[in-house]
Amino acid sequence: MSTPYRATVSFALSCTRRCSTPLVLSRKIASRATAAYTDASLSGAQDPASSSTPPGLDYKQRNVLDRAIRVDQAGEIAANWIYKGQMVVLGKDLHVGPIIQDMWDQEKRHLIVMDKLQVQHHVQPTLLSGVAKVAGFGLGAVTAIMGKEAAMACTEAVETVIGEHYDDQLVALETLPQSHPSIPLLARVIRELRDDELEHLDTAVQHHSQRAPAHALLSAVVGGGCKIAIRLCKEI
Numbered sequence: 023m024s025t026p027y028r029a030t031v032s033f034a035l036s037c038t039r040r041c042s043t044p045l046v047l048s049r050k051i052a053s054r055a056t057a058a059y060t061d062a063s064l065s066g067a068q069d070p071a072s073s074s075t076p077p078g079l080d081y082k083q084r085n086v087l088d089r090a091i092r093v094d095q096a097g098e099i100a101a102n103w104i105y106k107g108q109m110v111v112l113g114k115d116l117h118v119g120p121i122i123q124d125m126w127d128q129e130k131r132h133l134i135v136m137d138k139l140q141v142q143h144h145v146q147p148t149l150l151s152g153v154a155k156v157a158g159f160g161l162g163a164v165t166a167i168m169g170k171e172a173a174m175a176c177t178e179a180v181e182t183v184i185g186e187h188y189d190d191q192l193v194a195l196e197t198l199p200q201s202h203p204s205i206p207l208l209a210r211v212i213r214e215l216r217d218d219e220l221e222h223l224d225t226a227v228q229h230h231s232q233r234a235p236a237h238a239l240l241s242a243v244v245g246g247g248c249k250i251a252i253r254l255c256k257e258i
Contacts, residue, residue, distance in 0.1 A: 104180065107166065150255055172234040192213065
């Protein structure tokens with residue numbers, strides 16, 4: 023895990039701690055980019071930023087947009103099933119059960135957003151959605167059976183790759199026309215999701231992910247699998 027990612031997480035957590043009053047917290051939540059897709063009072067307004075796609079994109083630009091949304095949607099599907107698998111094994115654990123549930127709840131929100139983005143931008147979902155569910159559940163369940171630390175190591179490895187992936191994606195989105203309001207909004211959504219995922223990474227480390235048996239090997243296998251999945255979902 024790189025130092026910049028840990029610094030990002032620490033800054034985000036310190037900001038959250040400073041938002042101590044309910045009013046400030048409510049404003050923080052309302053300012054989230056994803057609220058455009060999850061807040062009925064906003065999503066019902068048919069803002070072009072959250073209801074239309076840029077016209078006139080050339081092939082290369084359209085490919086950047088399609089790949090970003092297709093991969094991110096598949097990733098959120100897999101993440102939900104990873105946590106589902108972990109909860110089957112560890113859900114009744116009084117210590118890690120609530121922690122896993124909190125991260126899963128956040129991933130559920132992410133998937134709602136990505137599903138709406140997929141419809142908004144007319145993106146064909148990956149044909150590997152079913153594989154993502156099965157593989158995600160299996161990975162979650164197996165690492166949970168290996169122990170609490172292994173379950174957290176799984177989260178650490180996955181979120182390390184996803185954090186890097188989102189950073190690369192933000193650079194790619196800069197090649198798209200920023201004049202259409204949906205593109206700046208999409209970039210804000212991806213930054214928000216990235217920061218959420220890095221918070222999950224930090225949570226995993228705080229709960230002893232690096233104490234997992236064969237941590238380095240487990241991280242390499244899980245991280246390598248994530249990178250392969252990203253490449254496949256871009257194309258299929």
